[in-house]
Amino acid sequence: xxxxxxxxxxxxxxSPAIRQAFADRNPDPILLRAKEQLTAGADYLDLNxxxxxxxxxxxxxxxxxxxxxxxxxxxxxxxxxxxxxxEAGIKVYNRAKGKPIVNSADAGDRIGYLDLAAANDAxxxxxxxxxxxxxxxxxxxxxxxxxxxxxxxxGMEPTDMLFDPLFIVIKGMQDKLMDVLEAIQxxxxxxxxxxxxxxxxxxxxxxxxxxxxxxxxxxMAIQCGFSSAIVNPCDRRLMETVVACDIIKxxxxxxxxxxxx
Amino acid sequence: MPYKRTEQxxxxxxxxxxxxxxxxxxxxxxxxxxxFLGDEGFKTAVGIAISDAPEDWADCFKTIYxxxxxxxxxxxxxxxxxxxxxxxxxKLASADPNGADNSVENCVATAVAVExxxxxxxxxxxxxxxxxxxxxxxxxxxxxxxxNVVLFSAVEDxxxxxxxxxxxxxxxxxxxxxxxDINLAKQLxxxxxxxxxxxxxIVMDVGxxxxxxGFEYVASTMDRIRLAGLGQNDESLxxxxxxxxxxxxxxxKESVFTEAEAxxxxxxxxxxxxxxxxxxxxxxxxxxxxxxxxHPESAKTIKSMxxxxxx
Numbered sequence: 001x002x003x004x005x006x007x008x009x010x011x012x013x014x015s016p017a018i019r020q021a022f023a024d025r026n027p028d029p030i031l032l033r034a035k036e037q038l039t040a041g042a043d044y045l046d047l048n049x050x051x052x053x054x055x056x057x058x059x060x061x062x063x064x065x066x067x068x069x070x071x072x073x074x075x076x077x078x079x080x081x082x083x084x085x086x087e088a089g090i091k092v093y094n095r096a097k098g099k100p101i102v103n104s105a106d107a108g109d110r111i112g113y114l115d116l117a118a119a120n121d122a123x124x125x126x127x128x129x130x131x132x133x134x135x136x137x138x139x140x141x142x143x144x145x146x147x148x149x150x151x152x153x154x155g156m157e158p159t160d161m162l163f164d165p166l167f168i169v170i171k172g173m174q175d176k177l178m179d180v181l182e183a184i185q186x187x188x189x190x191x192x193x194x195x196x197x198x199x200x201x202x203x204x205x206x207x208x209x210x211x212x213x214x215x216x217x218x219x220m221a222i223q224c225g226f227s228s229a230i231v232n233p234c235d236r237r238l239m240e241t242v243v244a245c246d247i248i249k250x251x252x253x254x255x256x257x258x259x260x261x
Numbered sequence: 262m263p264y265k266r267t268e269q270x271x272x273x274x275x276x277x278x279x280x281x282x283x284x285x286x287x288x289x290x291x292x293x294x295x296x297f298l299g300d301e302g303f304k305t306a307v308g309i310a311i312s313d314a315p316e317d318w319a320d321c322f323k324t325i326y327x328x329x330x331x332x333x334x335x336x337x338x339x340x341x342x343x344x345x346x347x348x349x350x351x352k353l354a355s356a357d358p359n360g361a362d363n364s365v366e367n368c369v370a371t372a373v374a375v376e377x378x379x380x381x382x383x384x385x386x387x388x389x390x391x392x393x394x395x396x397x398x399x400x401x402x403x404x405x406x407x408x409n410v411v412l413f414s415a416v417e418d419x420x421x422x423x424x425x426x427x428x429x430x431x432x433x434x435x436x437x438x439x440x441x442d443i444n445l446a447k448q449l450x451x452x453x454x455x456x457x458x459x460x461x462x463i464v465m466d467v468g469x470x471x472x473x474x475g476f477e478y479v480a481s482t483m484d485r486i487r488l489a490g491l492g493q494n495d496e497s498l499x500x501x502x503x504x505x506x507x508x509x510x511x512x513x514k515e516s517v518f519t520e521a522e523a524x525x526x527x528x529x530x531x532x533x534x535x536x537x538x539x540x541x542x543x544x545x546x547x548x549x550x551x552x553x554x555x556h557p558e559s560a561k562t563i564k565s566m567x568x569x570x571x572x
Contacts, residue, residue: 255447
């Protein structure tokens, strides 16, 4: 088994500092967040430029080049509602360290993102949903199958699709969280890879509680086969949990100093 | 159903480590696959071992080297000539505080004389006493500055001294010894790297055992180290492996019992070479990037095996 893949979520236009940096094409705040995440152990970085309707293509190309030139062609997930911007980003993307990830397709209006990934030999995050959060695992698996079929029709390798079961928030939907873990197990049993926005689980919980909920959730999810996640790698507790899980699953070799990353 | 060939793809690559200086320098490592499966010119280097205290070596070595056995520089020259080895290992066994307890100064002089006598890279081994080796290998590193020798080896109890002095202050290569303990192999590499030693300056002495004496464990250790480095792209295990099989091979009953003690086993020299070649061959196909033997015939045999495997 390969080790758990961490996609760093912190270059996101929802942050005012990053949004401003995008607008001004100011590299410093973006490079700083990239460095923090890579030092903390991120494998991929998510580059979320938001809707970017106006200058998305230019902005995405600027961001891709900025990050890859400064961090040894770090592999990236290209994240925006503007499909042209993703395509533009892939044009300047260097694949030396891994394929680009298109973030994201779903079984509804966003199914075209899968076609886009297939046409550009990219990986794709495939949300197991159509409109909003799926009601149960029958729905999740139905959407998963639809997406798998669509991707394969377009020539994608199944392992280039990362299926996201959609984590739900504990505060409000606590009784549904075990369903998500079960879905991960079912998707894994189909021989497929999974991912997900983990931070959603602890959304709204106090700051000191979130790392605990997130790391317990990820450990339980990894036991079910969870293979990657979009997370905040600067959460030390979470990253230590991921490494410990990788050791227990024999994905990486143990050494006494293994947590000194 | 048509046959579908599946290939295991590795992301990792073993570091290239250069040893020796000037025209004598050689490179080990650099492979992207398990041994001999790639097309990147994987080639194991073969070294010949000498010692400054060979009194307990089998009698055949007295016949081969004669009086040169008593003079490390002459011994080194003869060993390289007779074996055609790519590099030499000098064991400063006389330094052992529980043995002859030879002084650091004397042993350094031996190392310097050996280095001057040969035209191949030099690997320098202490006496396997951690405290003495720290002082000895530090002094050797200083005396042979810019010669790019391998200090063989740093262990958990002395890696700070040997790592700091050898690789950082005097530009030598450091071997990290882990005695067939895969987790310790990784740990020592992490510790040396944290100390500031560049990973390109580290080689791994992951240990060995004579064939038939628990070698399965050596084989699985080497396999797991290589698979972690190549398959999991674990940077803390991408150092080339250097293995000395000479002492183990020549200290088991098959290579020690005299012809009088075990007449049915035949010629002792042939038995020793047999043990050594068998063990060395197993290490070479297991992933050793540099292999060290004692008998010149063993060196020639392993060299021709490697040439044959590469084709």
